[in-house]
Structure formats: C-alpha cells, structure tokens
Amino acid sequence: xxxxxxxxxxxxxxxxxxxxxxxxxxxxxxxxxxxxxxxxxxxxxxxxxxxxxxxxxxxxxxxxxxxxxxxxxxxxxxxxxxxxxxxxxxxxxxxxxxxxxxxxxxxxxxxxxxxxxxxxxxxxxxxxxxxxxxxxxxxxxxxxxxxxxxxxxxxxxxxxxxxxxxxxxxxxxxxxxxxxxxxxxxxxxxxxxxxxxxxxxxxxxxxxxxxxxxxxxxxxxxxxxxxxxxxxxxxxxxxxxxxxxxxxxxxxxxxxxxxxxxxxxxxxxxxxxxxxxxxxxxxxxxxxxxxxxxxxxxxxxxxxxxxxxxxxxxxxxxxxxxxxxxxxxxxxxxxxxxxxxxxxxxxxxxxxxxxxxxxxxxxxxxxxxxxxxxxxxxxxxxxxxxxxxxxxxxxxxxxxxxxxxxxxxxxxxxxxxxxxxxxxxxxxxxxxxxxxxxxxxxxxxxxxxxxxxxxxxxxxxxxxxxxxxxxxxxxxxxxxxxxxxxxxxxxxxxxxxxxxxxxxxxxxxxxxxxxxxxxxxxxxxxxxxxxxxxxxxxxxxxxxxxxxxxxxxxxxxxxxxxxxxxxxxxxxxxxxxxxxxx
Numbered sequence: 001x002x003x004x005x006x007x008x009x010x011x012x013x014x015x016x017x018x019x020x021x022x023x024x025x026x027x028x029x030x031x032x033x034x035x036x037x038x039x040x041x042x043x044x045x046x047x048x049x050x051x052x053x054x055x056x057x058x059x060x061x062x063x064x065x066x067x068x069x070x071x072x073x074x075x076x077x078x079x080x081x082x083x084x085x086x087x088x089x090x091x092x093x094x095x096x097x098x099x100x101x102x103x104x105x106x107x108x109x110x111x112x113x114x115x116x117x118x119x120x121x122x123x124x125x126x127x128x129x130x131x132x133x134x135x136x137x138x139x140x141x142x143x144x145x146x147x148x149x150x151x152x153x154x155x156x157x158x159x160x161x162x163x164x165x166x167x168x169x170x171x172x173x174x175x176x177x178x179x180x181x182x183x184x185x186x187x188x189x190x191x192x193x194x195x196x197x198x199x200x201x202x203x204x205x206x207x208x209x210x211x212x213x214x215x216x217x218x219x220x221x222x223x224x225x226x227x228x229x230x231x232x233x234x235x236x237x238x239x240x241x242x243x244x245x246x247x248x249x250x251x252x253x254x255x256x257x258x259x260x261x262x263x264x265x266x267x268x269x270x271x272x273x274x275x276x277x278x279x280x281x282x283x284x285x286x287x288x289x290x291x292x293x294x295x296x297x298x299x300x301x302x303x304x305x306x307x308x309x310x311x312x313x314x315x316x317x318x319x320x321x322x323x324x325x326x327x328x329x330x331x332x333x334x335x336x337x338x339x340x341x342x343x344x345x346x347x348x349x350x351x352x353x354x355x356x357x358x359x360x361x362x363x364x365x366x367x368x369x370x371x372x373x374x375x376x377x378x379x380x381x382x383x384x385x386x387x388x389x390x391x392x393x394x395x396x397x398x399x400x401x402x403x404x405x406x407x408x409x410x411x412x413x414x415x416x417x418x419x420x421x422x423x424x425x426x427x428x429x430x431x432x433x434x435x436x437x438x439x440x441x442x443x444x445x446x447x448x449x450x451x452x453x454x455x456x457x458x459x460x461x462x463x464x465x466x467x468x469x470x471x472x473x474x475x476x477x478x479x480x481x482x483x484x485x486x487x488x489x490x491x492x493x494x495x496x497x498x499x500x501x502x503x504x505x506x507x508x509x510x511x512x513x514x515x516x517x518x519x520x521x522x523x524x525x526x527x528x529x530x531x532x533x534x535x536x537x538x539x540x541x542x543x544x545x546x547x548x549x550x551x552x553x554x555x556x557x558x559x560x561x562x563x564x565x566x567x568x569x570x571x572x573x574x575x576x577x578x579x580x581x582x
Contacts, residue, residue, distance in 0.1 A: 035070070035071070036070075036071040037069070038071075038582060039068035039079075039581075040065075040580065040581050041065075041066045042065060042066075042548075042578050043063055043578060044550075044577035044578070045061070045062040045576045045577075046060065046573065047060045047574045048060070048572070048573045048574075049571070049573075050569070050570060050571040050572070051570050052567065052569050061084065062084070063082065063083060063084035064081075065082050066079070066080070067080055076102050077101035078099060079098075079099045080099065080112075081096070082096045082097075083096075097111045097112060098110065098113045099111055100113060105136050106132070106134050107132065108131075109130055109144070110129075111128065112126055112127070112128050113126070113127065113130075113131065113144075113146075114126055115133065115142065115144045115192075117142060117192060117194045117236075117324070118207060118237075118238040118252055118254065119252050119297065120252060120253070120256075120295045120296075120297075120320075120325075121236045121324055121325075122144070122192050122207070122209050122234075122325070123325055125148060125324050127144070127147060127190065128147045129144065129146015129147060131143055131146070132144075138197055139196075139197060140194065140195070140198065140205055141196075142194030143191075143192070143193050144191060144192050145191040146189070146190065146191075147188065148190050148211060148323060148324075149185050149188035151187035151218060152183065152223075153220055154184050154222045183226075183227075184218065184222075184226045186213035186215070186227065186229050187213070187217035188323065190210060190212070190324065191210055193207065193208055194206070195207075196238075201241075202240070203240055204238075207236055207237070207238070208233070208235045208236075208283075209323075209324045210233050210234075210284070211231070211232050212229075212230070212232070213230050213262065229261070229262045230258070230259060232257070232259070232284070232321065232322060233256070233283045233284040234256045234324065235254065235255055236252070236253055238250075238251070238252045239252075246303055247300075247302050249301070250297075251298045252298075253295065253297075254294065254296075256292070256293050256320055257290060257291075258291050258292075258293070259289055260291070264289060266287060266288035266289075293318070293319055293321070295316040295330075296314070296315050297312065298312070306342045306343065306346075307340070307341055308339070308340045309338070310336075310337070310338040311335075311337050311338075312334075313334070314333070314336075315332070315361075316330050316332045317362075318362050318364075331361055333357060333358055334357035335355065337353075337354050337355075338351075338352060338353045338354070346381075347380065347381050348379070349378070350376070350377070352376045353373070354374050355372070355373040356370070356371070357370075363402060365402065366402060367400065367412075368399065369398075369399050370396075370397070370399070371395070371396070373394070374392070374394040375391070375394075376392045376393075377392075378391075386424070386425055387423070387424050388421070388422065388423040389420070390419075390420070390421055391420040391422075392417075392418070392420075393420075395416045395417075396415050397413060397415075398412075399411045399412050413446075413448035414445070415445070416443065416445040417444050418441060418442070418443040419442050420441045422438065422440075424436065424437040425437075431471055431472060432468065432470050433469045434467070434469075435466070436465070437467075438464050438465075440461070441459075442458075443457075443458065443459045445458070456488070457486070457488035457489075458485075458487050459484070459486045460483075460484070461482075461484045462484075463480055463482045463483070463499075464481045465480035465499070466479050474506065475502075476501075476502070476503040476504070478499065478501030478516065479498070479499070480498055480499040480500075481498045482499065482520060484496075491524060491525065492524065492525055492526075493522065494522070495522045495532065496521055497520035497521055497532075498518070499516065499517065499518040499519075500516075501515060501516035510541070511541050512539070513539050514537075514538045514539075516535070516536055517533075517534070517536075518532075518533070518535070519531060519532070519533055520532040522559060529559050530568075531557070532558045532559065533555070534554070534555070534556045534557075535555050536552060536553065536554040537553050538551075546582060547578070548578070548580075548581070549578050550577040551575070551576050553572070554571070554573040554575075555571070555572055556573075557569070557570050558570075
C-alpha cells in the first residue's frame with residue numbers, strides 16, 4: 001500500500017507541473033467568448049423478431065448517447081455519456097461517463113476514458129479514472145490511473161435465469177434459450193506513465209504500465225476458486241523519425257512481465273542481474289507463475305509522387321500479454337511489403353501488399369503454421385466516364401510438423417484465391433447522374449481440414465447495377481441483376497434474381513424515403529428450394545437542421561441450403577433513432 005501511495009504521489013506531481021504550466025498561458029483569456037456549447041444528443045431503439053436467436057441474439061436494445069463540448073474562455077471540455085442495454089430495464093444497463101478537457105498542449109481525462117501510449121503497452125483499453133496528456137514545447141508527458149475491471153462475485157441467484165439477448169463471457173444454451181452464468185473477476189487497477197521528447201515528425205517516448213488484481217475485492221470462496229489474481233508490468237519505447245520528406249521509420253518495442261497467480265508466494269531465480277531484479281521488484285514481485293515476454297515492430301516508409309513503399313517487420317513472443325490491451329495476437333513473426341505505383345498522371349495505379357508470417361517461435365507446438373497473403377489491385381481511369389478495377393487476393397495456410405510422431409492426417413492446410421473485376425461507366429451533368437457498374441468475383445478455396453480429405457469450395461458472383469439520380473426532382477432509382485453460384489462438399493447452390501430500389505427527397509431533402517428490395521430464386525443440386533427476400537424501408541426527417549429522426553425496418557427470408565444456412569431463416573427488424581445537434 002505504501003508503494004502504491006508513493007507512485008500516486010509521483011502521478012500527482014506530474015499533474016501539478018502540467019497545471020502550473022497551463023496557468024501561465026491565460027493572458028488572452030478575456031478575448032475568448034465566456035461560454036460556447038456544442039455537440040449532439042440522441043438515442044435509438046431496435047427490435048428484432050426471428051426464428052433463429054443464434055443469428056440474431058439481441059431481440060431488443062436501446063442506447064442513449066451524448067457528445068457535448070463546453071468551451072469556457074477557449075478551454076475545451078468534451079463530455080461523453082453512453083447508456084445502452086440489451087434488455088429494457090435499468091438493472092442490467094451499461095453506462096459510461098467521461099470527459100477530456102483540453103487547452104492548447106494540455107489534455108485532462110476523467111471518468112471512463114481511453115489513453116494510448118503504444119501498441120504493446122497501453123492501447124484502446126477503457127478504464128475508469130483519470131489521466132493527463134501534455135505536450136509543452138518538445139516535452140511529451142502522459143500519465144493515467146484507474147480501474148480496468150470491476151469485481152464480480154459468483155451469484156447463484158442468476159444461475160439458470162433466462163436473460164434474452166445478453167452477451168456473457170460464459171453462456172449455456174438449452175432449447176434455444178440463453179442461460180446466464182456470471183463470470184467472476186477481481187477488481188483490476190492500473191497506472192501508467194509516458195515521458196518523451198520531440199515533435200510529431202521526430203520523437204522518442206519511454207513508457208511504463210502496471211496493473212494488478214486486487215485480492216481483497218473478492219470475498220466468497222466460490223469466486224476465489226473460479227479465478228486467480230494476476231499482475232502485470234510493462235516497459236517499452238516508441239520512436240518515429242522522419243529522415244527527409246520522403247523517408248520515415250517507426251520502431252516500437254516492449255517487454256511484459258506477467259504473473260498469472262499472485263496468491264502463490266513461490267519464487268524462482270529468473271535470469272536477471274541482481275541490480276536489475278531489485279529494480280523490477282519495486283514494481284512487480286517475481287513468482288513461480290511469472291513470465292517475461294517481448295514484442296517489437298519496425299516500419300519503414302518511402303513516399304514519392306508516383307511511387308510509395310512500406311515495409312514492416314513484427315515479432316511478438318508467445319504468451320505476450322499486457323493488461324492495457326483489450327485484444328492481442330501473440331506468438332507471431334511477420335514481414336510485410338507494400339509497394340504502390342502510378343502512371344500517366346495517376347490514371348493507372350497499382351496497389352500491392354505481400355505478407356508472410358508464422359507462429360511457434362519457441363518450437364513447443366507440434367505444428368508450425370505458415371501464412372502467406374497477397375493483395376494486388378490495378379485501377380485504370382482513362383477519363384471521367386470510364387474506369388475499371390482488377391483485384392487479386394490470395395491466402396495460403398500450411399502446417400509443418402516439428403515432431404516425427406505428429407500425424408499428417410491432423411495437419412491443416414488451406415488455399416484461397418479471389419479474382420474481382422469491376423468496370424464502370426459514369427455519365428454526370430447538372431441535371432442527373434447515371435452510373436452503370438459490373439462486379440464479378442470468383443473465389444476458390446481448398447480447405448484441408450484433413451490432408452487426405454480436402455474440401456473444395458468455389459463461388460462465382462456477378463451483379464450488374466444501374467443507379468440514376470435526378471438532381472432537381474430528388475428521385476433516385478436503382479436496378480440490378482444478380483447471379484451467384486457456390487459449390488462445396490457435393491452441394492451446388494445457384495441463386496439468380498435482381499434488386500430494385502427507389503428513393504425520394506422532399507422539402508430540400510429534409511424528408512427522404514428509400515426502399516431497396518432483393519429477390520433471389522435458389523436451386524440446390526438442380527432442385528428449387530425457395531426464394532431469398534430482403535427488403536428494407538428507411539425514412540429520415542430533419543427539422544430546423546437540428547432535429548434528425550430516422551425510422552427503418554428490414555425483412556429477410558432465406559431458405560436452408562446446406563452451405564450458408566442449415567435451416568430456414570426469417571427476420572423482422574425495426575430501428576428508430578433521434579439526434580439533436582446544437
């Protein structure tokens with residue numbers, strides 16, 4: 001507790017320095033308007049009726065959101081409030097409140113916020129607390145302190161209770177109903193610091209992040225037996241350097257020390273120098289369940305008028321984790337190269353991306369999985385009336401065994417290739433626009449769940465669409481023809497049909513109504529199996545350019561076909577929304 005208090009005092013010291021610097025920059029405050037308020041307030045409600053709750057598990061939901069900015073003498077205070085619920089009651093509501101006032105180079109965060117230090121330390125993780133980001137001159141200062149997770153105890157009163165549309169981390173299904181089983185968790189607290197020097201184009205940052213589960217936040221024995229308390233300390237750096245106007249590089253690296261069970265007092269002599277070990281243990285105690293992993297990435301970019309190149313190398317050791325990152329891939333080594341070219345004043349453009357990656361960096365797995373990806377596009381636009389895009393996408397997955405006893409029959413292998421052709425004609429003048437486009441795609445997938453029994457899936461899709469917009473009358477018309485042929489595991493599915501749409505704007509487009517309907521006739525192995533119908537209706541109303549109402553509905557019907565749907569599927573959906581802008 002004493003150590004935490006000392007580190008919090010350091011955080012308050014940084015905050016005090018920042019506010020003191022800010023207070024010296026108020027000589028022109030009288031020239032600012034006293035108060036200006038702007039933003040949006042709104043909400044929406046949606047309701048879904050379907051015969052398959054697995055494909056639409058949220059039968060009804062609503063949310064309220066407010067994004068308000070208070071400008072007080074030039075000092076900006078943005079405020080964000082979100083309230084949402086999968087069920088129409090307040091008990092299970094999800095709500096967040098937070099603000100990030102900023103003035104010139106200082107930003108202060110309070111409430112539910114997200115602060116990003118770097119890709120491998122703290123990024124896109126919501127916490128409840130406070131923090132600052134300050135950039136006075138060439139100094140780069142960041143600090144945060146807060147709670148990343150609430151304590152949740154095992155509640156036997158909720159076991160077996162039906163809560164439609166909930167999204168628990170643990171779920172059980174019985175007769176199509178979702179039974180809630182609460183997952184226990186400790187209260188997770190954390191703090192972090194960032195200190196750097198430089199500008200947006202040339203800087204170097206050092207950062208550290210610490211988070212831990214509070215053991216005393218769970219009281220009952222059942223909860224403690226279901227989850228173990230964890231602890232994490234991460235230190236890293238990030239640098240971006242623009243060498244010339246054409247060349248730049250970005251290097252990001254971090255080391256994470258993660259303990260999976262802080263209840264155990266067992267310690268092991270990790271291979272650290274005594275001085276280094278003592279320094280580490282001022283932040284985290286090394287235990288038998290402690291793992292040390294590293295991650296790094298390096299980007300190089302070259303940009304010229306008719307040529308650009310980006311190259312990236314990334315290495316993430318197995319089991320690399322940071323409590324400051326919500327989701328993350330580990331056990332990965334990848335190389336990516338993306339060259340792009342253009343000719344004839346950008347009338348012909350080539351965009352390419354080549355990537356290779358593999359896992360099993362510590363050679364502990366039976367198989368090493370290799371992935372190769374390629375994406376290439378050529379875009380030709382000789383004039384304003386005609387253009388065409390040709391794309392190729394390839395993916396290859398293969399596993400190589402590292403142990404002689406590994407069975408080849410369990411080795412995974414997958415290959416997929418997709419070729420897309422998209423020509424278009426455009427006729428535009430002051431009175432109307434007419435766009436005719438063709439989209440054709442062919443995909444071939446060889447999915448070898450077992451090397452001896454590969455499954456081949458092919459899909460051919462083409463659609464011809466014509467969209468006409470009449471500027472003066474506000475009418476818009478859409479018409480198209482669709483053809484789709486898919487084949488997999490001895491099942492051949494062919495769908496043919498079309499799409500029609502109409503839209504109309506009234507009163508200078510303050511009122512607009514639109515409808516799009518798609519009807520496809522389906523055949524499976526030359527047998528007619530029914531029609532796929534999808535139709536949506538949308539109405540938008542704007543009053544005095546501040547009040548915006550939306551109401552829409554959708555109807556979808558799709559028969560069982562053995563490839564995409566295993567059973568007949570029907571869905572009705574209603575959406576209502578309102579937004580006020582000020």
